[in-house]
Every structure is written in structure tokens, then in C-alpha cells.
Amino acid sequence: MEKILEVKDLHISFDIHAGEVQAVRGVSFDLYKGETLAIVGESGSGKSVTSKALMRLLPTPPSRIKQGEILFEGKDLAKLSDKEMQNIRGAKISMIFQDPMTSLNPTMTIGKQVMEAILKHQEISKEEARKRAVELLQLVGIKNAEMRMKQYPHQFSGGMRQRVVIAIALACNPKILIADEPTTALDVTIQAQILELMKDIQKKLGMSIIFITHDLGVVANMADRVAVMYAGKIVEIGTVDEIFYNPKHPYTWGLLASMPSLDHKDMELYSIPGTPPDLLNPPKGDAFAPRNPYALKIDYELEPPMFKVSDTHYAATWLLHENAPKVEPPQIVRDRVAKFAQIVARKGGGSRG
Amino acid sequence: MARYVMKRIVYMVITLFIIATVTFFLMKLLPGSPLQNQEKLTPEQRQIILEKYGLNDPVPVQYVRYLGNLLKGDLGVSFQYDNRPVTELIGERIGPSAQLGFQAIVFGTVVGLLLGIFAAIRHNTWGDYTATVISVLGISIPSFVLAGFLQYFIGVKLQWLPVAFWEGFEYTILPTLALSVSVIANIARFMRTEMLEVLSSDYILTARAKGISNAAVIVRHAIRNSLIPIITILGPMIVNLMTGTLVIENIFAVPGLGEQFVRSISLNDYPVIMGTTLFYSALLILAIFIVDILYGVVDPRIRLAGGNK
Structure with missing residues (x-):
């Protein structure tokens, strides 16, 4: 598959009075044409910062890209000037945000707000832009668009x-659409409609989507591949099947275990004990170790590298080292995995949506 | 909309009536009498004069008579200025006051907005700190102190502009500056806070994500949304400016309404006090009304709430 975006060893820090907050600490991933990559993780894991950095939408200062490359169409987005970046934003890479109640300008008509993006990037008349805006509104399912x-x-x-x-x-048929928790603020029925719409549009326009979320249900529904982030790093990345059926990282186990489910009515909802580390002073070794019941001694000393599980599946945990003790995922995760497999089998094959 | 405007006009009339009543009774509590050189008059002469002006009647009777005249548009006749009608006196004096007030509001608002926007864009840099210091100074220094400084340095020392009087445009510059400083300071302060708030809002991020330039983001998206609270403070600001003119007109010897108003109070010139107060009040009420209409122009959400009734 054709690689459309390549993020290499991205480090992003925020300089605040107390020091340097290392929000993203070496993130690397590829995005392929037409696929949906979900980035999941809890609040503060760096998923939103990563996505805003791709668009260069983080305020500088206090933020800065300390190190790393964002390669897109032969250019390193991390090093482009503001002007050059403006030509890419909204034209080739677009972004939608979490809260639709606040992400539109309250004093500007909808038409003008849609046309603004078109007029910025395309050499067309106002009248043509207006027609295009009406088409766009119809495309996203707004009736009486005129x-x-x-x-x-x-x-x-x-x-x-x-x-x-x-x-x-x-507006300008972007190659990449970054969706930063686009359905979190919506109620469940509307959420389903918006997800349907996004899948539908992706099919029509063939763009790639980076989908930021903390909702694993949405991931299963939308994503081709999943990157799990913790404390500013990707700890596990793989196809959606690999992440859901064969998770390797204890943090991914924790996430899967803490999904609410209807067939464990009497059980208390599982939650990963402890809190994420303070990224002002990131801990030595594996940042997840203090919350990890399977932590090894080496986890407190040395950061685990990405271990290869398959060609598409990598995880950063020492448990995958050949000398590590063999550890099975906890019972609840194995139950869940079996359950997912059942659902898929019943649906007949691994096709999701 | 028409119904809304009608309702507002009725409220405005009621407000004016209340102001007239309160002012009338307060004025009657002022010590002294409108007669000058009283000691030279015999008691009989005084009686005749008081009788002539109806000042011997009980206060409620005077009040009803005053309201009656007011309804006919008659503000009465001045005791001091050669028995001339109050409306004529106000008409004569309103020119300089209105010009001064208008210049100060326009100049102060424009400069204040620019300063506030500048400070917000340059948030936490020297530009921002400088603008903040200017606005804090502008708020803390009373206009009459500033007026004195301006007269001394620009008028007397540098001799760039005339110190006082009202004989042409250059005479209006110093009083306008003195008046507008508090306007600049207040507007700049509010605009800065509001711009910062707006600039950190989600829709600015959406706008930037479209790839439009920073200037376009500020001009098209940030400024208009920041103006909404500014309109709120513009009403009280106009009040401040009106009361401010009393002092400033005296300092710069401007033949305006304020100067006459102060004199009429010290001389117990009842019709002029009442007339000027009512005139100020009417202007103020009108200003607040215009501000409310302006809200709707800037903010479509308010336009609808008022208009769909």
C-alpha cells in the first residue's frame, strides 16, 4: 500500500514555568492511502498533541517540536514556514474537532464558514465557491442546504x-482527515450517524483518516489499524484484529479489560490502577511499569524497544523479549477476545463495516 | 422587532419620568435660594419675586405644574440668564459638549480597540506589557489631573496647542485627549481580555485549520466575537464621558453644557438644573437603547431572540 504520511521519532515539548513537559516522546508511525488509523489512549497520553502537531496547530511558544520528522509529499511538515503550512492546512490535510458546539464561529453564517476554506485554496469565483459549499453541505447530509x-x-x-x-x-478534498474525538461530545445515536457519514465519505473520496479517540467501541467500528499511546509514546501498534484478538502490551490489556460490557452485569467495571506519570519528570524505564502488575525488574531500569510480533504488529514491552517469563493476558481479556471472535464469526468473516 | 422597539420606548419614557421626579425633589433639598443679593432686598420684594416664579407654592403643587409644562415641551425659563428659555440655553451650549464627547468616544474607542487587539496578539511579550501599563495608568489617573499635565506640557511648555478656550479645531484636541484616555484604557483592557479568550476558543482553531492566514483569522473571526462585551461597557462609558465633561469643560474653559450645569447648581437655577439633567438622562437612555440594538447587529443569537417575538 502507498504510504502517504510518515511520522518519525516525533518529540514535542511544552515549556512552562515549572520546566519542560515532554508531551510526546518519540512517536513513529506510517499512514497509508485510504486507511483509517485510530490512535487510542487515555487523557494526557499525547494523542491530541500528536494530531495537532501534524497540522502545526499547537501554539508556539509554549510548544515546540523538539525532534523528529513529519514527512508528507516529500516535505517535512515539522520544518515548513507558517506560509507554506497554511497552503497544506485545510487543503491537503484537514482536521475536525471534538466539540461541535464550540468549533464554529457563532457570528458568521454557515455558508461563509464553508466558503472561506474553499476560497483560500482554490482559484474560483465567489459564486462557484458558493455552489461548491452547497454541494458539500448536501454531501454531509444537510437538507435544504441553500x-x-x-x-x-x-x-x-x-x-x-x-x-x-x-x-x-x-472543502478541498484533503488527502488526510484528522478527527480528534469527533463524536465524544455527541449522544450515542448521533455518534453512530456521524461515524457512518465519515465511513461513507471516506469510501467516496478515498482519503486517509487519523481517528483520535479513547472509545474502543468506536475503534472496532472505524479503524483498519490501531496505535495505542501511553505517556507520550506508542506502546502497541497493529491492525485492528491484532490489537483486539492478540494484544501484547499489558496497557492494551488494561484498556480492553476496562471496556464496559453487557455480559458482565454483576461485575464492577475494571479500571487500570494508578494514574499516568507526570511528563514534567518522565520516569526512568517503562512509564507504565508502576501501574503494571506484570512489570519486570528491567521495566524500572530500561525502556523497552518495539518488539516485532508480526509484520504489522509491534509492541513495546519487555514481556516479548525471548528471556522474559511467559505471561498470558488476564482472564477477563481472554474472555473478551473470545467474545470478539464469536461476534465476528457470527457476522461471517473479519469484515468490519 | 417593531414591537420590541415600541416596548423599549415606553420603558424609556417611564425611566425619564422617574428621573424627573427624583431630581425635582432632590433639587428642592438644596440649601439656599435662587435669589442673589438677598440681603439687599426687602421681605416684600422677595415675596413678590418668589410669587412671580411660583416658588411660594407647596412643593407638590410646583411638581405637578412642572410636569404639566414638561409634557408641553416647556422646560421653563432660567432664573439667572436674563430669563431666557432653558431649551434655548441648552441648544446654544450643546454644540461644544457634543463635539467633545463625540470626538473622545470615537478616538478613545478606536485607539482602545487597536491597543487591546495589539496586546492580545502580542500576549505575554513586551508589547503586551506596555499596552497593559498604559491602560492601568489610564484607568488610575483622573482626567482632571491629566488635563492639568496636558495644559502644562503641551500647552505652556511646548506651546504646540492652545491651553484653553474654544475657538477652532486645535482648541478641541487637548480636552478630547484628556477625556478619551479613560475610554482608551477601559476599552483596551476589556478588548485584550476578550480577544485572549476568543483566540483560545475552538472556532479559532477551526479557522486556523482551514489554512487561512493569521491576519484573516484575527480580522474575520476574532475581532467581531470580541466586540460583544465591548458593546456592553460602551453604555456606562458614555455616562462616564458625560459626567467627565463637567470637569474637563471647566478646566479648558469650554462653553459647553457641563460648565453651565455646574454653575446652575451652585446658583440654585432650578429650571436649568432640571432641564440639563433631563437632557443628559434622555441622551443616556438613548445611548443604552442604541447599544442594545447594536448587540443584535454584532451577535446573530441576540438578534433572533429580540426579533422573533
Whole structure:
């Protein structure tokens, strides 16, 4: 498959009064044409910072890209000037945000907000831009688009606003769409509609999607591949099947175990004990070790490298080292994995959506 | 919308009526009498004069008579200025006051907005700190102190501009500056805070994600949204400016309404006090009304709430 974006050893820090917060500490991944890569992790794991860094939307200062490359169409986005980056933002790489209630300008009509993105990147007349904006609104499922163009955001519901935000992001047929928790602020039925819409549009336009979320249910529904982030690093990356059926990292086990499920009604919802480390002073060794019941002595001393599980599946845990004791995932994770397999078998094959 | 405006006009009339009533009774509590050189008058002469102006009647009777005249648009006749009608006196004096107030509001608002926007864009840099210091100084220094400084340094020492009087545009510059400093300071302070808030909001991120330039983000998205609270403070600001003119007009010997107003109070010139107060109040109420309409122009959410009734 064709590689469209390559992130190499990305380090991002925030300089605050107390010192340097190392929010992203060496993230590398590739994005292929037409695929959906989900980045999951808890709050503060660096998933949002990584995605904003790809768009160069982090305020500088306090943030800075300390090290690493973001290769896109032969250019390193980390080193582009503001002007050059403006030509890529919204045209080749677009982004949609978490809260549709606040991500549209309240004093500008919907039409103008959609047209703005078109007029910035395309050499067309206002009238043509207007036509294109109406088409876009229709594409994202907004009825009466002509009339809706003249309305303001407060005249739209949350779900409709997120559709508008998506329309803005699609204005110039981007190659990559970055979605930063696009459904977190929406209720479940609307969430399903928006996810459907995104899949539908991806099929039509053939773009790649980077999907930031902490909802593993959404991941299973949307993603081709999954990157699990913890404390500013990717700890496990693989295809969605590999992550759900053959998770290797104890943190991924914890995430899978803490998914709410209907067939464990009487059980208390599992949660990973402890809190994420303070990235102002990242710990020595594996940052997850203090919360990891399977931690080895070496975890407190030396950071684990990425161990290869398969050609597409890597995990950063010493448990994969040949000298490590053989550890099975906890019972609850094995139950879950078996359950996922059953569901897939019942659906008939591994095709998801 | 028409219904909303009608409702507002009725409220405005009621407000004006309350102001007229309160002012009338407060004014009657002022010590002294409108008569000058009282000691030279015999008791009979005094009686005749007081009788002539109806000042011997009980206060409630005077009040009802005053309201009656007010409804006919008659503000009465000045006791001091050669028995001239109050409306005529106000008409004569309003020119300089209005010009001064207008210049100060326009100049102060424009400079204040620019300063506030500049400070917000340069957040936490020397530009920001300088702008903040300027606005803190502008708020803390009373306008009459500043007026004195301006007169001394620019008028007397440098001789660039005339110190006082009202004989042409260059005479308006110093009083306008003195008046507008507090406007600049207040608007700059609010604009800075508001811009910072708006600049960190999600829709600015959306705008930047479209790839439009920083200048376009600020001009098209940030400024308009920051203006909403500025409009709120503009109402009280106009009040401040009006009361401010009383002092400034006296310092710069501007033949304005404020100067006349202060004099009429010290001379117990009842009709002029009442007339000027009502005139100020009417202006103020009108200003607040315009501000409320402006809200709707800037913010579509408010436009709808008022208009769909």
C-alpha cells in the first residue's frame, strides 16, 4: 500500500514555568492511502498533541517540536514556514474537532464558514465557491442546504454542526482527515450517524483518516489499524484484529479489560490502577511499569524497544523479549477476545463495516 | 422587532419620568435660594419675586405644574440668564459638549480597540506589557489631573496647542485627549481580555485549520466575537464621558453644557438644573437603547431572540 504520511521519532515539548513537559516522546508511525488509523489512549497520553502537531496547530511558544520528522509529499511538515503550512492546512490535510458546539464561529453564517476554506485554496469565483459549499453541505447530509447556508451555528443541532465541521474539512478534498474525538461530545445515536457519514465519505473520496479517540467501541467500528499511546509514546501498534484478538502490551490489556460490557452485569467495571506519570519528570524505564502488575525488574531500569510480533504488529514491552517469563493476558481479556471472535464469526468473516 | 422597539420606548419614557421626579425633589433639598443679593432686598420684594416664579407654592403643587409644562415641551425659563428659555440655553451650549464627547468616544474607542487587539496578539511579550501599563495608568489617573499635565506640557511648555478656550479645531484636541484616555484604557483592557479568550476558543482553531492566514483569522473571526462585551461597557462609558465633561469643560474653559450645569447648581437655577439633567438622562437612555440594538447587529443569537417575538 502507498504510504502517504510518515511520522518519525516525533518529540514535542511544552515549556512552562515549572520546566519542560515532554508531551510526546518519540512517536513513529506510517499512514497509508485510504486507511483509517485510530490512535487510542487515555487523557494526557499525547494523542491530541500528536494530531495537532501534524497540522502545526499547537501554539508556539509554549510548544515546540523538539525532534523528529513529519514527512508528507516529500516535505517535512515539522520544518515548513507558517506560509507554506497554511497552503497544506485545510487543503491537503484537514482536521475536525471534538466539540461541535464550540468549533464554529457563532457570528458568521454557515455558508461563509464553508466558503472561506474553499476560497483560500482554490482559484474560483465567489459564486462557484458558493455552489461548491452547497454541494458539500448536501454531501454531509444537510437538507435544504441553500437555505441553511444563510443560517448561523446556533440554528443547528450538535450533530448538524458536526456535519458542517466535516463539510469545512472536506472543502478541498484533503488527502488526510484528522478527527480528534469527533463524536465524544455527541449522544450515542448521533455518534453512530456521524461515524457512518465519515465511513461513507471516506469510501467516496478515498482519503486517509487519523481517528483520535479513547472509545474502543468506536475503534472496532472505524479503524483498519490501531496505535495505542501511553505517556507520550506508542506502546502497541497493529491492525485492528491484532490489537483486539492478540494484544501484547499489558496497557492494551488494561484498556480492553476496562471496556464496559453487557455480559458482565454483576461485575464492577475494571479500571487500570494508578494514574499516568507526570511528563514534567518522565520516569526512568517503562512509564507504565508502576501501574503494571506484570512489570519486570528491567521495566524500572530500561525502556523497552518495539518488539516485532508480526509484520504489522509491534509492541513495546519487555514481556516479548525471548528471556522474559511467559505471561498470558488476564482472564477477563481472554474472555473478551473470545467474545470478539464469536461476534465476528457470527457476522461471517473479519469484515468490519 | 417593531414591537420590541415600541416596548423599549415606553420603558424609556417611564425611566425619564422617574428621573424627573427624583431630581425635582432632590433639587428642592438644596440649601439656599435662587435669589442673589438677598440681603439687599426687602421681605416684600422677595415675596413678590418668589410669587412671580411660583416658588411660594407647596412643593407638590410646583411638581405637578412642572410636569404639566414638561409634557408641553416647556422646560421653563432660567432664573439667572436674563430669563431666557432653558431649551434655548441648552441648544446654544450643546454644540461644544457634543463635539467633545463625540470626538473622545470615537478616538478613545478606536485607539482602545487597536491597543487591546495589539496586546492580545502580542500576549505575554513586551508589547503586551506596555499596552497593559498604559491602560492601568489610564484607568488610575483622573482626567482632571491629566488635563492639568496636558495644559502644562503641551500647552505652556511646548506651546504646540492652545491651553484653553474654544475657538477652532486645535482648541478641541487637548480636552478630547484628556477625556478619551479613560475610554482608551477601559476599552483596551476589556478588548485584550476578550480577544485572549476568543483566540483560545475552538472556532479559532477551526479557522486556523482551514489554512487561512493569521491576519484573516484575527480580522474575520476574532475581532467581531470580541466586540460583544465591548458593546456592553460602551453604555456606562458614555455616562462616564458625560459626567467627565463637567470637569474637563471647566478646566479648558469650554462653553459647553457641563460648565453651565455646574454653575446652575451652585446658583440654585432650578429650571436649568432640571432641564440639563433631563437632557443628559434622555441622551443616556438613548445611548443604552442604541447599544442594545447594536448587540443584535454584532451577535446573530441576540438578534433572533429580540426579533422573533
